[in-house]
Amino acid sequence: MNKKSKQLKGKLPPMPSHEIYLNVNALQEGEYELRIIDKNKVIKKTTFKK
Numbered sequence: 001m002n003k004k005s006k007q008l009k010g011k012l013p014p015m016p017s018h019e020i021y022l023n024v025n026a027l028q029e030g031e032y033e034l035r036i037i038d039k040n041k042v043i044k045k046t047t048f049k050k
């Protein structure tokens with residue numbers, strides 16, 4: 001008897017084109033500094049701990 005493989009399909013909604021996601025779960029423990037840069041100038045700088 002051969003097993004029939006099931007194909008599962010799904011569709012995701014389109015991602016917004018003007019948003020950036022940072023998954024902090026994938027980071028190691030420690031302190032981080034996030035810098036947002038526009039035209040080689042830092043426009044926002046923040047720090048956070050994981």
